[in-house]
Amino acid sequence: MDRVGSILDKKGSGVWTISPDAIVYRALEMMNNKGVGGLVVVNDQGKVEGIITERDYARKVILQGKSSKETYVKEIMTTELYVVNRNTTLEECMGIMTEKRIRHLPVMEGDKLVGIISIGDALKAIIEAQGIMIEHLSNYIMGGYV
Secondary structure, eight states, rough: BHHHHHHHHHOOOOOEEOOOTHHHHHHHHHHHHOOOOOEEEEEETOEEEEEHHHHHHIIIIIIITOOOOTHHHHHHHHHOOOOOOTTBBHHHHHHHHHHHHHHEEEETTTTTTEEEEEHHHHHHHHHHHHHHHHHHHHHHHHHOOO
């Protein structure tokens, strides 16, 4: 099974981040402009403090009657982070995401943020691997291998 590192090698290790002191509206603009569902929250010293997602916004701003232009990221971000490293398998990632009901896993090397894996990234990689396996099995059955 593929590992997180192989996904990052294909998709890149760029991560969109935001300060905990930014207003939520800015986070929403960034998510929209970048086409992502979450941003890793990083303080001025580069330390990961949490993640803010569309789900945080819906549950902690909209449903609470707050204003996205008057609420700070640090007020609604999720601080209980589940992280992985480049050697974590996709199976392990899917297990964490399913059990914890989350869609994003920051990838860390020690204290350094080196990427992020979404549930979409993991599913894409699993589907690609299954396609390759099916092709190999079909070739074997049809006598494509000698």
